[in-house]
Amino acid sequence: MTAAHRPSLADATRGRILFGGDYNPEQWPEETWHEDVRLMRDAGVNSVTLGVFSWSRLEPEPGAREFGWLDTLMDLMHANGVGVVLATPTSAPPPWLGRLHPDTLPRDENGDVEWWGGRQHFSHSSATYRRYAAAITEDLAARYGGHPALTMWHINNEYCTADHGDEAAVAFRRWLRARYGTLDALNTAWGTDFWSQRHDSWESVLPARRTHYLKNPAQVLDFRRFTSDMLLECYLAERDIVARHTPHLPVTTNFMPLFFGQDTWRWAEEEDVVSVDLYPDPRDPQGARHGALVQDLTRSQARGPWMLMEQAAGPVNWRGVNHPKPPGLNRLWSLQAVARGADAVCYFQWRQSRQGAEKFHSGMVGHAGERGRAFQEVKRLGAELAAIGPEVSGSRIRADIVILHDWHAWWAGSQDGRPSTHVDHAAVLHAWHRALCEAHLTADFAHPEHDLGGYRLVVVPQLYAMTDAAIDNLLAHVRGGGALVTGFLTGVADQDDRVRPGGMDARLRELFGIRTLHEWWPLEPGEDVVTDGFRGTLWSEELEAEPDAVEAVYRGGELDGLPAVLRKDRAWYVSTLPEPEALRALLARIAADAGARPVLEGLPPEVEAVRRGELLFLLHHGREPVTVALPGTRHDLLTGKPCTDEITLGRYGVAVLRP
Ligand code: GLA
Numbered sequence: 181m182t183a184a185h186r187p188s189l190a191d192a193t194r195g196r197i198l199f200g201g202d203y204n205p206e207q208w209p210e211e212t213w214h215e216d217v218r219l220m221r222d223a224g225v226n227s228v229t230l231g232v233f234s235w236s237r238l239e240p241e242p243g244a245r246e247f248g249w250l251d252t253l254m255d256l257m258h259a260n261g262v263g264v265v266l267a268t269p270t271s272a273p274p275p276w277l278g279r280l281h282p283d284t285l286p287r288d289e290n291g292d293v294e295w296w297g298g299r300q301h302f303s304h305s306s307a308t309y310r311r312y313a314a315a316i317t318e319d320l321a322a323r324y325g326g327h328p329a330l331t332m333w334h335i336n337n338e339y340c341t342a343d344h345g346d347e348a349a350v351a352f353r354r355w356l357r358a359r360y361g362t363l364d365a366l367n368t369a370w371g372t373d374f375w376s377q378r379h380d381s382w383e384s385v386l387p388a389r390r391t392h393y394l395k396n397p398a399q400v401l402d403f404r405r406f407t408s409d410m411l412l413e414c415y416l417a418e419r420d421i422v423a424r425h426t427p428h429l430p431v432t433t434n435f436m437p438l439f440f441g442q443d444t445w446r447w448a449e450e451e452d453v454v455s456v457d458l459y460p461d462p463r464d465p466q467g468a469r470h471g472a473l474v475q476d477l478t479r480s481q482a483r484g485p486w487m488l489m490e491q492a493a494g495p496v497n498w499r500g501v502n503h504p505k506p507p508g509l510n511r512l513w514s515l516q517a518v519a520r521g522a523d524a525v526c527y528f529q530w531r532q533s534r535q536g537a538e539k540f541h542s543g544m545v546g547h548a549g550e551r552g553r554a555f556q557e558v559k560r561l562g563a564e565l566a567a568i569g570p571e572v573s574g575s576r577i578r579a580d581i582v583i584l585h586d587w588h589a590w591w592a593g594s595q596d597g598r599p600s601t602h603v604d605h606a607a608v609l610h611a612w613h614r615a616l617c618e619a620h621l622t623a624d625f626a627h628p629e630h631d632l633g634g635y636r637l638v639v640v641p642q643l644y645a646m647t648d649a650a651i652d653n654l655l656a657h658v659r660g661g662g663a664l665v666t667g668f669l670t671g672v673a674d675q676d677d678r679v680r681p682g683g684m685d686a687r688l689r690e691l692f693g694i695r696t697l698h699e700w701w702p703l704e705p706g707e708d709v710v711t712d713g714f715r716g717t718l719w720s721e722e723l724e725a726e727p728d729a730v731e732a733v734y735r736g737g738e739l740d741g742l743p744a745v746l747r748k749d750r751a752w753y754v755s756t757l758p759e760p761e762a763l764r765a766l767l768a769r770i771a772a773d774a775g776a777r778p779v780l781e782g783l784p785p786e787v788e789a790v791r792r793g794e795l796l797f798l799l800h801h802g803r804e805p806v807t808v809a810l811p812g813t814r815h816d817l818l819t820g821k822p823c824t825d826e827i828t829l830g831r832y833g834v835a836v837l838r839p
Pocket of ligand 1: 337338490496497
């Protein structure tokens with residue numbers, strides 16, 4: 181089946197917003213299942229994910245199959261109008277698999293085994309693991325492919341493991357041979373002449389195992405690429421099985437939010453539905469911004485509507501202190517996901533566990549049961565999503581601005597032995613995305629080699645390593661009349677983490693008007709630098725620039741009078757991390773010059789505005805009521821009432837306005 185004919189999220193939503201969550205009924209007696217469906221109906225749940233961790237129940241001993249309980253549940257869901265996203269159970273193998281086949285267990289960088297007793301104790305490279313995973317997947321697909329409750333496949337769960345063991349070493353060599361062809365080419369790419377690391381045989385090439393001192397960075401980089409690719413192979417093997425049985429049904433696997441270990445641009449190409457799990461800390465003042473970033477990234481990967489596979493109705497249990505969601509926050513953050521393109525709002529998990537590692541993690545039905553606040557809020561949300569679903573589902577978001585992000589650049593830039601360990605790529609990305617959000621500017625994300633046509637402004641918070649193709653792409657964007665703004669530590673290295681001559685790619689230096697990059701001056705935590713008009717943190721640079729390109733200079737300190745911000749025509753270079761307000765003002769100015777407009781002008785700072793299709797979402801992240809001026813009359817889909825010239829939003833209030 182060609183990509184054009186693959187099914188999509190729309191095949192599962194059918195004009196609605198999916199609402200529900202992970203359902204792990206194995207934990208409960210059958211009478212609870214009947215109470216579950218009663219409450220699901222009550223809450224407007226129309227989708228559950230079954231079977232994520234069911235392997236030991238489905239295959240209690242090697243080769244055995246116990247499907248009866250799942251048959252009952254599939255039928256029960258169907259009888260109650262709840263669609264099933266059926267998971268392959270392969271992220272938590274039964275204990276017998278590790279006991280009988282120790283080769284299926286992964287090893288960490290020290291060579292220690294990761295045992296059963298938790299979850300995700302599988303080696304991506306293990307042929308035995310893959311054989312058992314394929315067999316249970318095949319049988320699940322054969323048995324339930326024709327079941328009327330089935331709406332979508334969910335492969336594995338949060339792929340995230342690495343393996344440094346011997347079978348992984350063999351697979352790594354195979355992967356490297358495919359990438360480099362010859363050992364000479366590998367030695368060249370890895371720069372093995374430094375520290376006597378030249379390999380004379382493929383047998384001496386190892387996973388990134390523990391070493392005495394700093395590891396070879398190119399080896400570590402390739403090991404990260406390999407790990408992401410091996411996990412992807414596991415996903416593809418299962419995806420191909422289910423797709424063969426049900427070519428009409430979409431397939432997904434759930435990403436973790438901005439997860440370091442997986443090149444999710446590459447993965448998203450292989451999914452019919454892009455889904456993500458999202459758990460901002462309710463106490464984090466930047467929690468909603470973190471959510472917005474992940475939502476924008478996921479929407480961009482999906483190239484349209486996406487699925488919020490998991491969130492928490494209340495507290496999680498894996499932080500040091502696990503805060504509940506205050507009244508209204510679950511609704512606000514759920515509707516924020518819808519505003520930013522989600523057509524599915526789901527949770528981990530339906531009913532809070534009483535046993536096991538996650539018994540203090542909230543559920544849609546908490547320990548307090550149906551009278552508990554968590555369930556009451558879930559129920560209200562279910563009704564609202566049902567009401568707005570037909571007008572929202574399938575609609576798109578248009579952005580004039582695009583932020584570039586690349587996992588390979590992140591991996592390469594996060595190695596040991598770099599100028600400053602305080603430069604956290606994810607934090608830099610968040611800072612730039614936050615600045616755009618606070619300026620009410622909507623942005624997509626893209627991979628640096630993606631087609632950038634159609635965007636007025638390309639924003640590069642940081643791309644430490646770039647391929648030639650990515651650099652050409654940026655140059656073509658600017659040559660074609662687009663604007664570009666770039667943060668520090670960009671274009672430094674090539675795809676092998678080899679520093680480009682001059683410390684930054686010559687074409688980029690020319691683009692920004694940089695003549696010589698003398699030194700980087702990373703800053704200590706808490707230290708700042710003063711420039712014309714703002715303070716910078718984290719980083720500064722000793723640059724020599726074309727005089728006409730200097731937009732702002734450093735004031736005081738060792739860099740006094742040297743350029744801090746450069747601008748040559750439509751290309752900007754920012755050599756420090758401006759403080760939040762300054763970055764917001766700078767990006768707002770550059771966006772305005774580029775012709776990218778905010779969603780609304782003059783909004784209170786705690787109100788987020790997003791346009792999705794014809795609808796305007798207003799999301800109030802504060803606790804005190806605010807009034808937003810909105811000339812004209814609009815219809816609020818949530819209240820069913822018109823509003824004229826202004827709207828008042830209460831604590832965590834939301835409006836979904838139709839013109
Ligand atoms: C992840 C997993 C779930 C659960 C939640 C808890 O998202 O996929 O199984 O462990 O975290 O927050």
